[in-house]
């Protein structure tokens with residue numbers, strides 16, 4: 001009898017974590033490496049949020065809690081949805097987990113049966129297809145294109161839906177492209193969903209607050225209130241609040257779905273970290289001024305990276321609306337040979353050669369379902385970004401046909 005389960009054979013480990021690890025290993029071995037792979041802000045968690053955690057510890061709030069979150073945090077989540085998204089939820093419609101990742105995983109585990117399909121727009125966050133596979137479902141990839149700045153069109157969504165579609169996963173602003181859907185663009189998608197009442201919507205709003213140039217965030221249940229009864233709106237404190245390590249994500253949706261997600265969590269991790277939950281109460285209810293300050297820095301870095309990458313031979317980089325990623329196309333270098341003698345046949349080869357020859361770590365586009373591209377996370381210092389982009393420019397300029 002083999003040790004490992006067949007389910008595990010269907011999934012691959014996260015390529016973004018693999019790139020981060022490889023960059024760290026090279027760095028530890030003394031190489032001059034600039035990591036642009038990690039999906040987390042380089043800012044520290046704001047002090048008032050850390051203080052709330054210290055107070056929670058001092059007050060002995062260190063025991064198990066209700067499986068899917070303390071009452072105070074669920075109330076803070078309800079207030080957040082009301083304030084920011086004009087969505088009304090009661091605390092029994094809210095679930096809190098160990099990160100946005102667990103929320104999505106619970107929802108898929110709680111609902112997917114063999115043969116159920118999940119429509120995922122590509123480029124996608126690397127974990128969506130593998131989570132669907134782990135939960136026993138079938139990912140159906142709907143390809144967006146660079147012509148629409150990587151946003152899915154109504155026709156593309158319509159073509160991907162079948163009688164077996166259970167979920168449509170929607171993510172705006174997007175990881176890996178940073179693309180954000182305007183109200184009108186999202187309305188076109190929700191109009192399609194209104195024609196398919198058997199399809200549920202999982203909206204991953206993790207990058208809601210990381211939006212630039214006056215971009216106005218919106219979420220499906222807000223744009224089309226008739227989708228409210230079949231939408232799970234998910235979010236978390238990881239990115240906007242620089243709290244990736246605290247592991248708190250949350251969602252709101254129909255009571256039956258939330259209860260099923262609670263059941264999954266009750267037999268896996270139980271409650272998310274108690275101390276982190278109290279910190280998240282402060283994150284949601286406390287002052288948010290630091291988000292605008294951080295966004296000023298992010299937008300400056302985005303502009304720097306987009307400008308420098310567009311100046312690199314063979315690279316073309318759209319300007320995204322949000323998150324802290326850009327997703328340049330490298331179609332202009334495919335088929336060329338690097339100075340180190342590597343023939344750039346695809347984006348994985350490009351990313352490996354870039355790391356080996358210049359010490360710049362990026363994640364190749366195939367990992368996100370759209371090639372030939374790579375993802376840059378610009379959540380790092382201006383100096384590191386300038387140096388990394390300069391190395392990418394040199395790398396591209398020294399290629400031969």
Ligand SMILES: Cc1ncc(COP(=O)(O)O)c(C=O)c1O
Pocket residue numbers: 039098099100101102125171174175204206236237238244247248249
């Ligand atoms: C689109 C998207 N959704 C969800 C998550 C999960 O976030 P968390 O760290 O809260 O699990 C991430 C993290 O990278 C993400 O990029």
